[in-house]
Structure formats: C-alpha cells, structure tokens
Amino acid sequence: GQQVMQIPQYQHVQEGEDFTTYCNSSTTLSNIQWYKQRPGGHPVFLIQLVKSGEVKKQKRLTFQFGEAKKNSSLHITATQTTDVGTYFCAVLPSSNTGKLIFGQGTTLQVKP
C-alpha cells in the first residue's frame, strides 16, 4: 500500500533557528496535507498542496510541493517556543477511498 516517509523523526533547535521537515513518497501524489499536533493535543489541519511546485506561506511557515509531486517540505523560519509539537504530512492513497495516510511525524522541540 501507499506509504509516506517523513524525516527527521525528532528535531531539537534553539529558539530563532530554522526548522524543516520532509515528506517523501515513492508514487506520485494527488495532493498532500500538513497537520500540527501540540503536546497533549490533537492534530490540526494546516494546509493542503495540490499543484506541482506549489509554494504556500503562513506567516513563518513555508510549505512546498515538489515538481514531481512525490515530496513535500514544511519550513519554519526563526522558530519560537509556540512552534513546539509534532508535524504530520498526510496523503490520499491512489485508490482514493477518502482515508488519509499519515506520515510518522516530526517532533520539534524548541529551546528558549
């Protein structure tokens, strides 16, 4: 079945440093979504990317969809302690049953 690999699994940064998480698939994706889960909380939808090469920004967060639509990245500029949490990418399988397949997540720790 379809799988997505997300790296790194963990990342510790000093406040103010940048952070990037990557999501990779062996097959072409129709779209990709990103979610954030705060410690002790639940995942919250951040954004969906659909077009090849698409780049979207939300304040200090930049989301990118690869040209071949097989990979995506989430970059945070100048991290803050409020960025702490686990970031998941999620994709629809080619069978398009409506059920998302989630990556393993990248847990970000920010030292103040």
Place this chain on the structure above:
Amino acid sequence: DGGITQSPKYLFRKEGQNVTLSCEQNLNHDAMYWYRQDPGQGLRLIYYSQIVNDFQKGDIAEGYSVSREKKESFPLTVTSAQKNPTAFYLCASSMAGQTSYTFGSGTRLTVV
C-alpha cells in the same frame, strides 16, 4: 460552534473489560474515522465510515468494533480481545469531496 466532541478525555479500565469511547460531530460531515496514537508514533487507522450504517476496517481493526447508526455519532468499543489497548484515541471527520480532517480532542485510555 461546530466541532467534534470526544468523551471522556481520560478513561481507566480494568483488563478484560470492554469500554466504549464516544465521538459526536455537529459539522454535518459524512465521513468519520478512528485513529490510535501510541507515544512517539504516528496515527494508525482503526475503522472508518463514509456513510451511515456502513463502515470499513482500517489497518489495526482487530480487538475493536464500531457502529454508525447516526450521521453525527461514531462510537468505538475497545474489546477485551485488544491485547494492548492503552493508547490515545483520536476521532476525526471530513466532508464528502473534501479530504482535510477535523479531529476531536482525543480520549486517553489506560487499562490496568
């Protein structure tokens, strides 16, 4: 405000007892999902339902059961057959034609 309500937030049960986790949504979403999350891990799909009175097994359905008698409700029963039930359980919903999920706040189940 519309949303998904999971109850209770914390649940303790003795080994060998069945327990039912509640999930109710007033978003008028067609599809509902149950995920299990273990510490430091991603989301694993237990069951999902795209319409009332119909549901499908996910990747880890053994030891769990669900019902979908109403559009708004999708309760999950953790049976005594589930060998390692202690986990964080997340319910989600989505509208037909939209792939992004709205998650409930989760139920943390501890079996002693």
